[in-house]
Amino acid sequence: MITVVVADDQPIARHGLATMLGAAGDIEVVGLAADGREAVDLAARADPDVIVMDIRMPVLSGLAATAEILDGTTGPRPRVLILTTFDLDEHVYEALAAGASGFLLKDCSAEELVHAVRVVAAGEALLAPTVTRRLLADFVRARPPRALAAASARVAALTRRETEVLVLIARGLTNREIAERLVVAEETVKTHVSRLLGKLGVRDRAQAVVVAYDSGLAGHGR
Incomplete structure (x- = not known):
């Protein structure tokens, strides 16, 4: 089973994502977080394989939460799948630098969500290469x-x-x-x-x- 934590500050989105993932036979949602701080705490307690992380959240942003979860942790670390609106989330580049393993558009289908979690959990490939190519190209242009x-x-x-x-x-x-x-x-x-x-x-x-x-x-x- 692939264990997943879903972090999104919007209750409908959070529970909707959990429902879609829970319907897959090989995925178990082990926690829901309403902000980045809760995501960090759940990552430590539940030790999930994947965290589906929204960028824009209160208390602690998804960006800051990703950096905290992945920075300096010993042993196996969860893989972070970033939820993004693509053009609107300029900080997605920083999330990539912090160690995020993939990106998912927030208007994705249930099938795309499940596939993305499986891909990221396996560490097999970046999700949606056409999207990540553009993100990475912009990311690199801003690098020192x-x-x-x-x-x-x-x-x-x-x-x-x-x-x-x-x-x-x-x-x-x-x-x-x-x-x-x-x-x-x-x-x-x-x-x-x-x-x-x-x-x-x-x-x-x-x-x-x-x-x-x-x-x-x-x-x-x-």
């Missing part, structure tokens, strides 16, 4: 030159094959799709992914994509 230089140095440590895999991850491909593209076994791709995550010093594919964009390896529209 030092961050870009540091990312380039980290990418330089990868082998040619690992670099190819990173580019495909940044395009939103799953391990299976990458294996088909490169004509190799899926287990081989998993090995490359594990090694490149270690070399880049990141915890998951979402953060690897940030490095790819920071370095210019996966530029806007590529």
Whole structure:
């Protein structure tokens, strides 16, 4: 079972999300939070696999809550799936930098929500590549030159094959799709992914994509 905490300050949205997730046979909602502070507390108590996090909440924003949950925690950490209105939530870039693993538009269907939680829980790929490409492109344009230089140095440590895999991850491909593209076994791709995550010093594919964009390896529209 995938355990989930839902954090949204609007009661109808919060309970609606929980109902949609609870209808899936492999997902269990273990807590509901009405603000970011409650989300942080629930993350510590319930130890969920995924937190579905709205950005705009009282007491403590979803952005601040994400940073607090993921910063400095030892052991396994939950993956944070950000709820965003896309054009309106400019702080989504900061959430990505804080360690969020994916993004979900708030007008999504029940099927899209369930799929997103499964994808993020598995750490398999970023959700909605067409959305994240635009978000990441804007995110990188606002990054300081030092961050870009540091990312380039980290990418330089990868082998040619690992670099190819990173580019495909940044395009939103799953391990299976990458294996088909490169004509190799899926287990081989998993090995490359594990090694490149270690070399880049990141915890998951979402953060690897940030490095790819920071370095210019996966530029806007590529």
